[in-house]
Amino acid sequence: MVCTPELLAQYETDKQASIPLEYFYVKRKKSGIPLLSKLTFSLSTGASLTTFFHTLEGYGIRQDPGRQPVLFPASGAGSLGPPSTANPQFTNWFNQTSVSLSPVPDGSFLVSSDTARLGFRSRSFTLPLKASVHYEWKRFRIGGGISYEYVLVGNFRSINFQDQVNNFSPIRAGGFMRKYFGMAGVSLYRYNDYLMVADVQIGNYKPGRNFSVAQMQRSINYNIGFTVEKVMSEYFRLFIRPSYDIKHFDMPVAGTSAIRHRFHAFYVNVGATYRLPELRRCVIDGCRAQINHAHGNKEYRSRVHPIYKKQNPYYGENYPTLIKYKGKNSRKLNPY
Numbered sequence: 307m308v309c310t311p312e313l314l315a316q317y318e319t320d321k322q323a324s325i326p327l328e329y330f331y332v333k334r335k336k337s338g339i340p341l342l343s344k345l346t347f348s349l350s351t352g353a354s355l356t357t358f359f360h361t362l363e364g365y366g367i368r369q370d371p372g373r374q375p376v377l378f379p380a381s382g383a384g385s386l387g388p389p390s391t392a393n394p395q396f397t398n399w400f401n402q403t404s405v406s407l408s409p410v411p412d413g414s415f416l417v418s419s420d421t422a423r424l425g426f427r428s429r430s431f432t433l434p435l436k437a438s439v440h441y442e443w444k445r446f447r448i449g450g451g452i453s454y455e456y457v458l459v460g461n462f463r464s465i466n467f468q469d470q471v472n473n474f475s476p477i478r479a480g481g482f483m484r485k486y487f488g489m490a491g492v493s494l495y496r497y498n499d500y501l502m503v504a505d506v507q508i509g510n511y512k513p514g515r516n517f518s519v520a521q522m523q524r525s526i527n528y529n530i531g532f533t534v535e536k537v538m539s540e541y542f543r544l545f546i547r548p549s550y551d552i553k554h555f556d557m558p559v560a561g562t563s564a565i566r567h568r569f570h571a572f573y574v575n576v577g578a579t580y581r582l583p584e585l586r587r588c589v590i591d592g593c594r595a596q597i598n599h600a601h602g603n604k605e606y607r608s609r610v611h612p613i614y615k616k617q618n619p620y621y622g623e624n625y626p627t628l629i630k631y632k633g634k635n636s637r638k639l640n641p642y
Contacts, residue, residue: 334605336585343584346447347439350547350577354432358459360400360567361425366418367464368395368410369471375464376406377559380418399559400462400476400567401517415470426462426474436575438489445493447505453485457513481514485527499616501543503533511553523556523564531573541583542613547575583607 368376378395398404417424432455440449462474491505507529513519531549538544551571556564585598588606593599596608597617611617 334600335603336605340584342582344441344443344581345439346442346449346579346581348437348451348545348577348579350434350436350545350575352434352573352575352577354434354455354551354571354573356430356432356457356551356569356571358400358428358430358462358567358569359425360565361423361465362565363419363424364563365424365565366416367424367467367471369415370411371413373472375471375474380420394559396559398477399557399565400474401459401513401557402477403518403521403557403559404477415467417467417470422466425465427465428460428462430458430460432457432483432571434573434575436577440489440491442581447491447493447503448489450486450488450509451507453487455483455485457481457483476516478516481516483511483513485509485511487527487529491533499537501535501537503535504531505533506530507549518557521558523558525554527551527553529573535579537616538614539612539616541581543579545577545579547573547577549573549575580613 362377364380366378366380368378370376374397376395376397377399395406396404397406434453434455436451436453438449438451440447457480459476459479462476464471464474487507487509489505489507491503493501493503495502507527509527511524511527513522529549529551531547533545533547535543535545549572551573553570554566554568556566558564585605585607588595588599588601588609590601591609593601593608594610596611598605598607600606608617
């Protein structure tokens with residue numbers, strides 16, 4: 307018998323399909339919300355190497371024996387007298403402003419930015435925890451997210467005169483930093499189960515209570531990254547994302563000009579993404595179908611297929627390798 311187009315008909319409802327012939331079937335309707343299936347949630351952690359760096363143009367450094375360095379305006383380098391309102395000197399100029407009231411002892415080392423390049427550098431490791439959601443359309447994605455990370459600022463080392471200038475330790479070096487960002491990305495290349503994506507995240511950041519946030523003038527936070535995703539299934543992916551973070555802030559120092567502090571960072575995030583399913587999970591408890599299937603005129607997804615396994619559209623592929631070919635049986639010419 308030849309199947310003509312007239313025989314390959316579809317019915318809109320169960321009532322119309324009164325004769326359940328092989329080529330007469332009810333038109334399937336999606337049981338879920340297709341629009342939501344474009345939303346993907348991700349959660350990741352990792353590590354980062356943060357570099358803090360600032361220069362001190364217009365300032366000088368006073369190094370007292372056995373103490374931390376003291377900062378002062380460079381105009382007082384030639385005739386540095388006792389600390390006063392007219393002659394301010396600071397023991398902390400990074401995350402808070404702390405004024406020094408200690409007299410200038412004999413034997414102090416003095417250097418001004420008029421005659422040398424002055425500044426400090428520090429490195430620290432942070433542990434980020436990031437959550438985001440994005441909408442995917444063809445090769446493009448757009449979304450936003452939030453991240454928390456604990457930042458422990460290390461000792462600052464002078465970029466010059468390291469033999470004469472001691473390390474500088476800021477007050478309350480550790481604290482949490484929060485970030486909010488929007489993101490946009492594009493898929494560049496796919497190879498088998500691997501997908502490569504370039505994206506950028508732009509937003510704001512707020513350091514913890516160890517910083518005088520009210521005094522800070524913060525820049526926009528830019529993060530440029532490259533993501534490699536391993537497709538585990540239709541809904542689940544694992545990924546690794548190296549990225550570079552660019553940001554800075556200006557810290558006013560007791561009415562004088564502000565000092566700009568740059569703290570760029572290199573991140574490596576590892577995590578997982580989960581896309582909302584297009585179909586509702588099958589409502590029949592005893593149903594063991596592995597593929598997308600219909601009950602009546604409603605189409606459902608499998609109850610038994612794990613989200614971390616790729617699904618073959620014809621038989622589900624829950625168990626792609628039979629038991630007779632596993633373990634010690636794999637070495638037998640005839641497993642029976």
